[in-house]
Amino acid sequence: MSRNNWLLMLSVGVLSFALISQRANSADSTEQINNDSCMKCHKRNGAMLGHHAQEQLKMNCSSCHGEQGNHPKKPNDLMVFSAENNMTIDANNGVCLKCHSPKKIAQAEWTHNVHAQKVNCTSCHKLHPESDPIMGLGAKNRSNVCRNCHTVQR
Template sequence: MGNIKLTIETMLKLLFVFAIYGFSIAAHATSSEPIEGAQAERHQVELIRDRDYKCLQCHKDAKETLNLSHDPQALLSQGKQLNCTNCHSNIGPDHREGAPDVIKFSAAQSKEVHDKVFLDPSMILKANSQCVDCHAPTQLREIHWTHDVHAKNLTCSNCHDVHAAKTKALSYDRKQLIKQCVDCHSEFAVEPELAKEEER
């Protein structure tokens, strides 16, 4: 019986020593003090989210055509990024049900010449304010006088296709500019035969 008692006593002492040693290791491992020279084993994770991701789920070609009309490299050189929400504002959960917080340029645009309607000036100003955030009005007036004349009556997108697939929004030559004017001001349109005579 003496051997059994001695064996049990030895086992308890060893168990006690292992318990204390194990507690000591655990206490050291959970210490909040930084260890000098040690490097983190975990990777740094940076969240990168495409702000246009949800928009592009339905409007699939919008990003590509927008990048053609607004040069992304030129914007990056100015420290800017072009996203759907920059021009259309933030969308809400009821976007598909006609959310009023999304800026829609078509709602403010005038109709074709034969279908002219009175426009809501607040819609025009709201739509144009998005463009004016980047395109300063004073510079636009210097470039072309029509910007000053039409600023309160038309949206920028009446004349400029901001989602242009083939041409940049600002790349109109003289003939294109004249066509833009005549599309609305048909009373100034020159008959094709007269135009040919004037060119001679």
């Protein structure tokens, strides 16, 4: 192989590597959104971040809500955890299960096994307050939360 051919191949290889690296970096920066960009519009007295925004968890809004996409032009690009969303229960709860182990959840409370396929985690748990209100409730007060759905069984 001549020296010129070798230099040409080396140049093409280096250029290809540089282009691929640049493309990967630009994709990450445009798709990943940070809390600051969301909080420009979604700030409610600073309360939107809550427990899941603790620095040691290394999470941002897109960790749960997905990538920005065309939002705010197309808010359907983002995952929303409310009664009005059009996500399946499996898809909705699947976001939580990326971090929360099903085995640990089942050990924590028997109701998780009963409800896991029927209701969203966010039906009982609140994600944006500093702490989840249901976590501090005793069994009696927790059953009052159950009555939000189970009105017949008093």
